[in-house]
Amino acid sequence: MPAPSVARGILTDVDSLFEIPGAGQPAPGSTSAPGAGSLGTNTHASAPLAVRMRPRTIDELVGQQQLRAAGSPLRRLVEGDQSMSLLLWGPPGTGKTTIAAIVSQQTRRRFVEVSAVAAGVKEVRAAIDGARAELARGGQETVLFVDEVHRFTKAQQDALLPGVENRWVTLIAATTENPFFSVISPLLSRSLLLRLQSLTDDDVAEVIDLALADERGLAGATSLDEDARDHLVRLAGGDARRALTYLEAAAGAATSNGLEVIDLATAETAVDQAAVRYDRQGDQHYDVVSAFIKSIRGSDPDAALHYLARMIEAGEDPRFIARRLVVHASEDIGLADPTALQAAVAAAQAVQLIGMPEARINLAQATIHLAVAPKSNAVIAAIDGAIADVKAGKIGQVPPHLRDAHYGGAKDLGHGKGYAYPHDEPYGVAEQQYLPDQLVDAAYYRPTSLGAEAGVKERWERVRRIVRGR
Numbered sequence: 001m002p003a004p005s006v007a008r009g010i011l012t013d014v015d016s017l018f019e020i021p022g023a024g025q026p027a028p029g030s031t032s033a034p035g036a037g038s039l040g041t042n043t044h045a046s047a048p049l050a051v052r053m054r055p056r057t058i059d060e061l062v063g064q065q066q067l068r069a070a071g072s073p074l075r076r077l078v079e080g081d082q083s084m085s086l087l088l089w090g091p092p093g094t095g096k097t098t099i100a101a102i103v104s105q106q107t108r109r110r111f112v113e114v115s116a117v118a119a120g121v122k123e124v125r126a127a128i129d130g131a132r133a134e135l136a137r138g139g140q141e142t143v144l145f146v147d148e149v150h151r152f153t154k155a156q157q158d159a160l161l162p163g164v165e166n167r168w169v170t171l172i173a174a175t176t177e178n179p180f181f182s183v184i185s186p187l188l189s190r191s192l193l194l195r196l197q198s199l200t201d202d203d204v205a206e207v208i209d210l211a212l213a214d215e216r217g218l219a220g221a222t223s224l225d226e227d228a229r230d231h232l233v234r235l236a237g238g239d240a241r242r243a244l245t246y247l248e249a250a251a252g253a254a255t256s257n258g259l260e261v262i263d264l265a266t267a268e269t270a271v272d273q274a275a276v277r278y279d280r281q282g283d284q285h286y287d288v289v290s291a292f293i294k295s296i297r298g299s300d301p302d303a304a305l306h307y308l309a310r311m312i313e314a315g316e317d318p319r320f321i322a323r324r325l326v327v328h329a330s331e332d333i334g335l336a337d338p339t340a341l342q343a344a345v346a347a348a349q350a351v352q353l354i355g356m357p358e359a360r361i362n363l364a365q366a367t368i369h370l371a372v373a374p375k376s377n378a379v380i381a382a383i384d385g386a387i388a389d390v391k392a393g394k395i396g397q398v399p400p401h402l403r404d405a406h407y408g409g410a411k412d413l414g415h416g417k418g419y420a421y422p423h424d425e426p427y428g429v430a431e432q433q434y435l436p437d438q439l440v441d442a443a444y445y446r447p448t449s450l451g452a453e454a455g456v457k458e459r460w461e462r463v464r465r466i467v468r469g470r
Contacts, residue, residue, distance in 0.1 A: 049248040050241045052216045053207070054098050057106065061095055062210070062240065063203040064196055073192050074099065077170075078106045083141070085164045085171035087149075087188065089179050090196025091355055093239030096174035100145040103172060110134065110142045112169075116151040121159045128163035135168060142169045149173035150182035157184045164190045178353055198238030198317075205233050207240045208247055222251045222260060228267040234315040235271060237356065246271045288314075293324060297332045301371035308367050318356050318363060322348035325366050333370060334379035336451035343369040374451025382445040389439065396436025431469045 055061045058068050058078055067074045077084055088096040104111035112127050131142035144163065146152070163169040164187065171191065179188060199207070211217035212224060228250065236243035246267070253270035254262045288307050295303035311321055322344070329344040347366035351359040403415040420430035435442055447457035
């Protein structure tokens with residue numbers, strides 16, 4: 001969940017504004033911090049819905065079952081009041097800031113936030129020195145929350161190490177990028193890495209339903225019809241904050257129009273985005289994906305981009321799209337363009353590294369690359385042909401000269417006898433039987449004359465004639 005804009009300054013101490021659940025009073029010993037906003041309990045009417053609905057305990061978190069399980073590191077940290085530093089890695093809107101606030105509230109620690117967007121080494125050291133001084137006075141321990149830690153330079157991350165090493169602070173750092181690429185090794189080794197997953201559609205729907213009914217949210221003043229609900233879930237794309245932001249806008253539009261029920265038209269108008277008719281579990285999902293792949297296979301990049309856009313706008317998991325591109329690169333292109341698989345795999349890695357919406361560009365590049373590439377299904381035909389023969393029982397014995405001859409007694413069995421070492425032969429190719437006798441004439445790989453595979457075909461035909469003595 002997002003921190004209020006007032007909490008995005010260089011250094012914000014908001015310990016005085018947290019209410020311990022059940023106590024109704026600020027944390028003991030806290031002092032006022034004028035102008036600071038709370039990352040925890042914040043129920044004033046003007047606060048954004050996403051802020052008002054921020055979970056106050058681990059059990060109120062939606063999704064992230066692996067982090068909420070009994071005995072999990074996060075639960076031990078909160079309920080056992082253990083001191084350990086956490087590195088939270090996950091997409092936007094999955095609860096990174098919320099977890100930091102829960103740790104602070106439930107363990108009665110001071111909460112200090114440093115924004116990696118605006119802070120420097122000086123501010124980081126000031127936060128750690130303040131926490132150390134608080135401990136020296138016998139005061140509270142401090143939770144130091146660093147948002148977007150991947151934006152810190154190496155020097156800024158180095159400045160965090162003394163506080164973590166000496167446990168002057170409980171560091172909770174959040175990042176949307178792969179920490180193995182963006183966080184220094186010493187900080188990684190001193191922190192417990194927790195991976196947050198994108199919320200499922202059911203998780204997002206639960207967040208919306210809670211906000212509709214909860215007193216901190218819309219308190220039942222507005223309801224949501226099924227089509228509008230599905231639309232908001234799709235647009236959220238696994239981001240709870242985005243879902244609540246859209247719901248608040250839709251509820252405001254409904255109230256302005258005198259409506260008690262948010263219908264699809266109101267939701268579309270409120271978020272200025274038409275509903276894409278696309279059910280990730282139904283026929284539309286399979287129809288659009290099928291049209292996407294067939295457009296690439298048919299070498300029409302414009303059609304392929306259209307279906308890609310429909311999937312993206314409908315909130316399809318970009319990892320699913322990337323996986324389909326990787327499969328297609330070998331299934332329908334193969335060696336006609338060997339770079340197609342490289343492009344598809346690179347797009348899949350980009351999706352993991354940077355996420356949406358930026359990764360839409362990488363997916364589009366790979367889609368265009370595959371669509372305009374020469375096509376060949378020789379690879380899938382080859383492996384499917386080989387598998388069909390194996391399933392049909394056409395297996396046969398491995399020829400004796402190809403069998404393992406590295407163990408004692410193997411040569412007495414004739415293993416390896418007569419094997420021709422290809423590197424000793426002209427052109428590095430030896431005339432030799434490799435297939436079992438039952439399949440000696442099998443020809444699974446039949447390269448086409450399309451694209452780069454034409455060169456592969458010419459060479460393979462020459463090599464096969466030598467290998468098979470023809």
